[in-house]
Amino acid sequence: MIALLLRDIRLAMRAGGGFGLGLSFFLIVVVLVPFGVGPQSALLTVIAPGILWLGALLACLLSLDRILALDWEDGSLDLLATSPLPMEGIVSVKALAHWVTTGLPLVAAAPVLGLLLNLSEPGYKWLIISLFLGTPALSVIGTFGAALTVGLKRGGLLLSLLVLPLYVPTLIFGAEVARRGAEGLDATTPLLMLAGITCGTIALLPFASAAVLRVNLR
Amino acid sequence: MNLNAFWEYANPKKFIQTADRLLPWFAGLAAVTLVGGLIWGFFFTPADYRQGSTVKIIYLHVPSALMAINAWLMMLVTSLIWIVRRHHVSALAARAAAPVGMVMTLIALVTGAIWGQPMWGTWWAWDPRLTSFLILFLFYLGYIALWEAIENDDTAADLTSILCLVGSVFALLSRYAVNFWNQGLHQGASLSLDKEENVADVFWYPLLVCIAGFVFLFIALVLMRTRTEIRARRMRALLTRERMEA
Amino acid sequence: MMLQVSDLTIARGGIPVLEGVRFTLAPGQALVVRGPNGIGKTTLLRTIAGLQPPVSGRIDVPPESLVYAGHADGIKATLSVNENLKFWAEVFGQKDYSKAIEVFNLGPLATRPAGALSAGQKRRLGLARLLVTGRAIWVLDEPTVSLDTDAVAMFAHAVRGHLATGGMALMATHIDLGLGEAQVLDVAAFKAKPLADNDFDGAFL
Numbered sequence: 001m002i003a004l005l006l007r008d009i010r011l012a013m014r015a016g017g018g019f020g021l022g023l024s025f026f027l028i029v030v031v032l033v034p035f036g037v038g039p040q041s042a043l044l045t046v047i048a049p050g051i052l053w054l055g056a057l058l059a060c061l062l063s064l065d066r067i068l069a070l071d072w073e074d075g076s077l078d079l080l081a082t083s084p085l086p087m088e089g090i091v092s093v094k095a096l097a098h099w100v101t102t103g104l105p106l107v108a109a110a111p112v113l114g115l116l117l118n119l120s121e122p123g124y125k126w127l128i129i130s131l132f133l134g135t136p137a138l139s140v141i142g143t144f145g146a147a148l149t150v151g152l153k154r155g156g157l158l159l160s161l162l163v164l165p166l167y168v169p170t171l172i173f174g175a176e177v178a179r180r181g182a183e184g185l186d187a188t189t190p191l192l193m194l195a196g197i198t199c200g201t202i203a204l205l206p207f208a209s210a211a212v213l214r215v216n217l218r
Numbered sequence: 219m220n221l222n223a224f225w226e227y228a229n230p231k232k233f234i235q236t237a238d239r240l241l242p243w244f245a246g247l248a249a250v251t252l253v254g255g256l257i258w259g260f261f262f263t264p265a266d267y268r269q270g271s272t273v274k275i276i277y278l279h280v281p282s283a284l285m286a287i288n289a290w291l292m293m294l295v296t297s298l299i300w301i302v303r304r305h306h307v308s309a310l311a312a313r314a315a316a317p318v319g320m321v322m323t324l325i326a327l328v329t330g331a332i333w334g335q336p337m338w339g340t341w342w343a344w345d346p347r348l349t350s351f352l353i354l355f356l357f358y359l360g361y362i363a364l365w366e367a368i369e370n371d372d373t374a375a376d377l378t379s380i381l382c383l384v385g386s387v388f389a390l391l392s393r394y395a396v397n398f399w400n401q402g403l404h405q406g407a408s409l410s411l412d413k414e415e416n417v418a419d420v421f422w423y424p425l426l427v428c429i430a431g432f433v434f435l436f437i438a439l440v441l442m443r444t445r446t447e448i449r450a451r452r453m454r455a456l457l458t459r460e461r462m463e464a
Numbered sequence: 465m466m467l468q469v470s471d472l473t474i475a476r477g478g479i480p481v482l483e484g485v486r487f488t489l490a491p492g493q494a495l496v497v498r499g500p501n502g503i504g505k506t507t508l509l510r511t512i513a514g515l516q517p518p519v520s521g522r523i524d525v526p527p528e529s530l531v532y533a534g535h536a537d538g539i540k541a542t543l544s545v546n547e548n549l550k551f552w553a554e555v556f557g558q559k560d561y562s563k564a565i566e567v568f569n570l571g572p573l574a575t576r577p578a579g580a581l582s583a584g585q586k587r588r589l590g591l592a593r594l595l596v597t598g599r600a601i602w603v604l605d606e607p608t609v610s611l612d613t614d615a616v617a618m619f620a621h622a623v624r625g626h627l628a629t630g631g632m633a634l635m636a637t638h639i640d641l642g643l644g645e646a647q648v649l650d651v652a653a654f655k656a657k658p659l660a661d662n663d664f665d666g667a668f669l
Contacts, residue, residue: 004551079593162360172396
């Protein structure tokens with residue numbers, strides 16, 4: 001399992017692995033927002049938490065099809081499925097590797113991009129906390145979507161269509177934590193709900209992902 | 219009747235025979251109750267003292283919203299039956315119900331917008347109930363798209379069943395998340411068994427008839443579509459076999 | 465330790481292709497699966513490897529004893545030959561992969577990224593993976609594709625070495641590997657008979 005995790009991270013870091021693609025996309029989205037809504041800093045302050053969450057979510061979405069599709073194409077997935085690793089473990093590790101190479105850099109980059117959007121002072125702490133707690137759920141849910149569409153030739157668009165509705169609760173609670181934090185309100189309730197969703201998806205969704213992947217490998 | 223007899227209807231041939239027999243009855247019942255209920259509701263009920271005649275759209279809005287949710291529930295049950303007992307008809311019934319449920323969701327959304335315009339002065343508000351239905355609509359879209367995208371029927375049935383299961387959990391989660399996110403303008407449930415603040419009897423009886431009409435319509439449509447899906451599936455199976463023997 | 469297949473029926477895309485397949489593989493034995501294209505050799509091997517469920521019948525195989533190699537090698541182009549082998553060794557709980565390098569003469573290529581290898585060299589790397597798993601039953605689908613004569617000899621040598629240590633090999637191949645002791649199973653004899661047209665049951669055929 002650890003070997004698989006290290007391999008996936010190494011593959012992502014090497015040339016053509018797509019590491020940094022999500023980050024660049026996040027940066028571009030955030031840069032484009034002021035062009036769309038205008039440069040008034042008061043307005044940007046209000047929408048900054050939501051935009052940062054949405055940007056992180058989209059950046060995460062962008063790299064989902066790489067989680068399983070590459071291993072599917074070169075046959076590794078068949079070989080992994082017949083290896084001693086349990087399928088549930090494989091999808092969990094894949095999700096973890098995706099989070100380490102995509103989610104974690106997004107969490108780190110978010111405060112810097114917050115500066116661009118004039119995020120209010122107390123907002124930074126809550127933005128980082130909410131993204132740190134919420135992005136694992138995005139990776140796990142995304143792995144489920146990737147497992148559903150792994151055998152399809154043009155699965156990218158379908159993947160987004162399937163995964164985005166599943167992202168709704170995470171986005172609502174995550175952005176709510178960031179927004180309340182930025183406005184100096186109490187963010188405990190949405191924070192607990194966000195943590196609950198993350199724990200729940202990490203605990204249960206790998207079973208669904210594994211079942212789906214087994215069906216797709218038949 | 220013992221329970222095992224029920225599973226006989228999982229045989230496609232038997233299902234088609236039964237559907238052929240039942241369909242005219244359900245279609246007829248749907249026509250009678252819908253026409254009757256809507257005429258009763260539109261022309262023979264007083265205008266509400268606050269909402270005026272706009273309230274009459276309730277006879278389309280409430281039943282379609284109910285069926286939008288019930289269709290998903292039916293898909294959930296049939297998906298579970300497919301996962302547990304591997305009856306092909308069950309999976310095809312879920313596939314047949316999805317577009318019907320999606321259209322019901324759309325009707326609920328559109329009638330809601332038409333009702334909302336005079337009442338709240340806006341076509342659309344990010345009210346929790348409205349938003350939940352919009353999200354439900356997205357779930358239907360994804361579910362149908364997945365069915366369409368996969369060539370192998372068994373694989374498609376397996377994947378969509380699991381998506382339906384997972385989607386149900388997330389749809390429920392979204393419902394609560396959306397409630398938390400915005401408290402909303404929508405009135406409480408118009409129908410409940412024990413509340414005093416139910417709609418008055420004059421509106422209530424035609425509404426019940428309309429709901430019954432939508433239920434019959436739904437059953438008739440799903441029977442018809444399942445029958446078609448079974449035949450299409452049979453045709454694809456025969457074609458595949460021909461290709462393999464060639 | 466035996467691989468025992470009895471009365472196996474397998475399907476591709478929901479349609480039975482082979483039925484009544486039976487054979488036994490004891491330690492030290494090799495079995496070559498033969499048959500025309502499209503008869504269901506790959507499906508049979510994938511079913512035995514556990515990637516897809518059989519329609520009916522039994523596959524008795526000791527747990528954790530089987531390794532599968534399909535048409536694709538599962539090689540990562542950006543990892544070096546060493547890294548690829550080391551990864552698979554770790555997945556199967558093994559440490560030493562030097563023997564695999566030696567048997568398939570990958571030593572000179574060990575630090576090259578796998579993407580820079582030729583097709584035949586990649587295939588050798590894919591087959592070397594079998595040796596690092598430490599599993600007894602090899603299930604191989606067309607293992608000799610894109611191998612030159614020398615490499616085929618290398619592979620035959622590897623299989624013979626494996627059989628000599630009590631291993632087993634089940635493979636679909638058209639090339640004669642010069643394995644005198646290998647039995648041949650012609651699956652064309654097990655071709656599933658089409659069902660009657662009007663038999664319209666739960667499976668639609």
